[in-house]
Amino acid sequence: xxxxxxxxxxxxxxxxxGIRDGDASQAGPLLVIAGAGSGKTTTLxxxxxxxxxxxxxxxRILLLTFSRRAxxxxxxxxxxxxxxxxxxxxxxxxxHGIGARLLRIYAQRIGLNDGFTIHDREDAADLxxxxxxxxGLSDKATRFPQKATCLTIYSHAVNSxxxxxxxxxxxxxxxxxxxxxxxxxxxxxxxxxxxQNVLDYDDLLLYWAEMMRSxxxxxxxxxxxxxxxxxxxxxxxxxxxxxxxxxxxxxQGLTAVGDDAQAIYGFRAATVRNILDLPQQFxxxxxVVTLTQSYRSTQPILAASNAVIAMARERFTKDLVSxxxxxxxxxxxxxxxxIQQAVYVxxxxxxLREEGVALKQQAVLFRTSHHSSLVELELARRNIPFVKxxxxxFLEAAHVKDIVSVLRWASNxxxxxxxxxxxxxxxxxxxxxAARAFDRVTDGAHPFAALAIYRPPAAAxxxxxxFIDLLQxxxxxxxxxxxxxxxxxxxxxxFFEARYPDAQVRAGDIDQLVAIGGQYRSREQFLTExxxxxxxxxxxxxxxxxxxxxxxxxxxxxxxxxxxxxAVYVLNxxxxxxxxxxxxxxxxxxxxxxxxxxxxxxxxxxxxxxLVPQKFYVHQQSRNGDRHxxxxxxxxxxxxxxxxxxxxxxxVRRRQDAVAAGSGANVDLKARLGGMWKARx
DNA sequence: CGTTTAGTCGTTTTT
DNA sequence: CGACTAAACG
Numbered sequence: 001x002x003x004x005x006x007x008x009x010x011x012x013x014x015x016x017x018g019i020r021d022g023d024a025s026q027a028g029p030l031l032v033i034a035g036a037g038s039g040k041t042t043t044l045x046x047x048x049x050x051x052x053x054x055x056x057x058x059x060r061i062l063l064l065t066f067s068r069r070a071x072x073x074x075x076x077x078x079x080x081x082x083x084x085x086x087x088x089x090x091x092x093x094x095x096h097g098i099g100a101r102l103l104r105i106y107a108q109r110i111g112l113n114d115g116f117t118i119h120d121r122e123d124a125a126d127l128x129x130x131x132x133x134x135x136g137l138s139d140k141a142t143r144f145p146q147k148a149t150c151l152t153i154y155s156h157a158v159n160s161x162x163x164x165x166x167x168x169x170x171x172x173x174x175x176x177x178x179x180x181x182x183x184x185x186x187x188x189x190x191x192x193x194x195x196q197n198v199l200d201y202d203d204l205l206l207y208w209a210e211m212m213r214s215x216x217x218x219x220x221x222x223x224x225x226x227x228x229x230x231x232x233x234x235x236x237x238x239x240x241x242x243x244x245x246x247x248x249x250x251x252q253g254l255t256a257v258g259d260d261a262q263a264i265y266g267f268r269a270a271t272v273r274n275i276l277d278l279p280q281q282f283x284x285x286x287x288v289v290t291l292t293q294s295y296r297s298t299q300p301i302l303a304a305s306n307a308v309i310a311m312a313r314e315r316f317t318k319d320l321v322s323x324x325x326x327x328x329x330x331x332x333x334x335x336x337x338x339i340q341q342a343v344y345v346x347x348x349x350x351x352l353r354e355e356g357v358a359l360k361q362q363a364v365l366f367r368t369s370h371h372s373s374l375v376e377l378e379l380a381r382r383n384i385p386f387v388k389x390x391x392x393x394f395l396e397a398a399h400v401k402d403i404v405s406v407l408r409w410a411s412n413x414x415x416x417x418x419x420x421x422x423x424x425x426x427x428x429x430x431x432x433x434a435a436r437a438f439d440r441v442t443d444g445a446h447p448f449a450a451l452a453i454y455r456p457p458a459a460a461x462x463x464x465x466x467f468i469d470l471l472q473x474x475x476x477x478x479x480x481x482x483x484x485x486x487x488x489x490x491x492x493x494x495f496f497e498a499r500y501p502d503a504q505v506r507a508g509d510i511d512q513l514v515a516i517g518g519q520y521r522s523r524e525q526f527l528t529e530x531x532x533x534x535x536x537x538x539x540x541x542x543x544x545x546x547x548x549x550x551x552x553x554x555x556x557x558x559x560x561x562x563x564x565x566x567a568v569y570v571l572n573x574x575x576x577x578x579x580x581x582x583x584x585x586x587x588x589x590x591x592x593x594x595x596x597x598x599x600x601x602x603x604x605x606x607x608x609x610x611l612v613p614q615k616f617y618v619h620q621q622s623r624n625g626d627r628h629x630x631x632x633x634x635x636x637x638x639x640x641x642x643x644x645x646x647x648x649x650x651x652v653r654r655r656q657d658a659v660a661a662g663s664g665a666n667v668d669l670k671a672r673l674g675g676m677w678k679a680r681x
Numbered sequence: 682c683g684t685t686t687a688g689t690c691g692t693t694t695t696t
Numbered sequence: 697c698g699a700c701t702a703a704a705c706g
Binding site for chain 1: 682683684690691692693694695696
């Protein structure tokens with residue numbers, strides 16, 4: 001059978017576990033420990049195909065993946081393997097996405113209004129801020145944590161299932177003194193969300209988990225799915241685990257895939273205990289299959305990666321092995337500073353492209369989003385197209401958010417956060433006036449009726465009627481989707497130009513938003529998807545590259561999860577960046593940073609360059625002039641490990657003429673600088 | 682009451 | 697540097 005071809009013994013065991021000829025209904029729980037590049041996606045997709053071929057109903061398979069990208073990749077592969085007559089897997093997506101979908105279906109039965117809207121992180125923080133203000137927690141000089149910090153604390157408590165006091169003590173000790181106030185704040189926040197008919201990200205999981213605890217509804221949800229498959233299980237948190245166990249209490253039909261060596265979402269309350277403890281949740285325990293054969297990286301790259309992860313305090317998976325021979329060790333490239341680092345990357349990228357490695361096959365990875373800014377500048381200067389993943393998203397741009405807020409307010413008149421954002425677009429309307437106008441909005445068939453007779457401040461008087469017209473159109477079914485998006489855009493135009501001095505630059509984003517909106521069936525679907533899976537921004541001045549164009553990938557290490565490239569460059573392999581100096585406090589945090597480096601390194605198929613700038617310029621702390629900091633190689637590559645790498649220094653010290661650009665210069669990159677990184681054996 | 686300005690503080694990773 | 701707040705100003 002086609003979907004079983006080319007699998008190795010372990011993969012095949014995972015694919016076939018519990019499935020007999022024509023009978024997929026007796027598949028007991030299965031845990032697959034899949035090392036980096038071990039064909040995890042293939043195995044998972046093949047298992048889905050195998051289930052379907054043996055009688056499972058694709059409409060009753062639930063596929064939980066870590067990102068939308070992973071979900072569509074999986075769907076693509078399954079469709080390729082499964083015979084044509086089979087229907088596609090219709091329940092596939094992230095925990096949050098599936099949660100939203102199920103809650104919409106069961107809303108009535110769990111006392112939720114099915115017209116709920118979803119708050120993203122920023123909205124949630126804004127609402128928290130409103131509540132904080134109402135509770136009088138903002139004007140104290142007690143250095144109360146900021147809204148974003150409050151939300152992080154709240155979210156961590158919800159996702160970990162731990163009591164607030166413990167969360168504070170363990171992760172936010174500097175906020176412990178505010179425990180009581182935070183408790184009041186969170187209490188008010190929950191009440192506000194409920195009365196405004198909004199759910200935040202955590203609610204999508206929390207309500208789902210609660211739903212699985214209510215007999216009756218829980219049973220109905222369980223009966224929907226014969227098989228549940230979860231990817232990247234090492235990065236799930238206790239709340240997600242409780243959902244999973246609620247769906248499959250006895251483990252029948254459950255498959256989880258993951259790799260504890262790649263757990264990098266501890267900050268989101270993910271815990272490797274989920275994956276380690278999974279087998280014992282069931283009687284008999286879940287079968288465990290381990291995939292250790294890597295098909296991705298060359299042997300030298302794997303050897304170096306294995307050495308890095310070997311020093312982890314705790315390890316559960318075995319070393320990966322590879323049959324891809326190569327004489328080329330990963331390079332550890334010392335560059336003078338972060339500016340030269342950017343130059344090096346640009347030159348190497350171009351040189352490799354000359355050798356036939358497309359830009360799309362190359363990726364620059366970094367710990368935090370702003371680490372790439374100098375590289376972005378250098379790429380733009382040389383007209384090298386790129387797309388950046390992670391970091392600031394397109395949707396978070398204020399002007400995009402403005403337009404979306406109008407739509408969201410029309411969909412959910414009670415949503416105070418978006419109402420405030422929209423109302424304060426008007427001249428002369430600030431928080432106070434906005435609050436008064438918002439108070440007039442009612443429940444019922446014509447929630448905005450009272451706004452029509454409301455008299456705004458003089459400055460806003462002239463433009464008010466047009467706004468009333470707009471709300472009218474949006475509330476009724478006058479303008480069909482996506483025509484109403486265009487309608488909002490036109491209405492917004494004058495505000496836009498008045499508000500943003502750089503409106504010209506930003507106009508492109510709005511056109512893009514309209515284009516994206518056109519791809520969705522309805523406003524509700526658009527808004528939901530937008531909140532859960534916002535399109536990524538591109539920082540390229542030339543605008544978003546066309547899909548068939550070649551472009552370089554820039555990505556945070558977190559966003560690079562599950563992906564692979566022929567050539568990988570890891571920026572700032574220095575202490576303070578990897579590990580981040582924010583994470584050097586507790587040893588668990590350090591361990592997560594080590595795994596992060598491991599994840600970055602194991603993305604590479606053929607070539608891997610780790611960059612070590614010796615100093616970098618910081619604009620943060622210095623008041624006058626640019627100061628710089630000296631950095632040292634990351635602690636995760638101690639001297640004894642250097643023999644796994646080829647040491648290089650760039651630019652090669654030479655006479656002045658060596659600086660000439662072009663591919664010729666790149667040959668010199670391999671030159672070693674005597675003694676400095678002397679390998680020990 | 683809204684807007685502007687000056688001053689302070691903290692600073693990651695993402696659904 | 698940029699996000700956020702508090703105080704001054706209109």
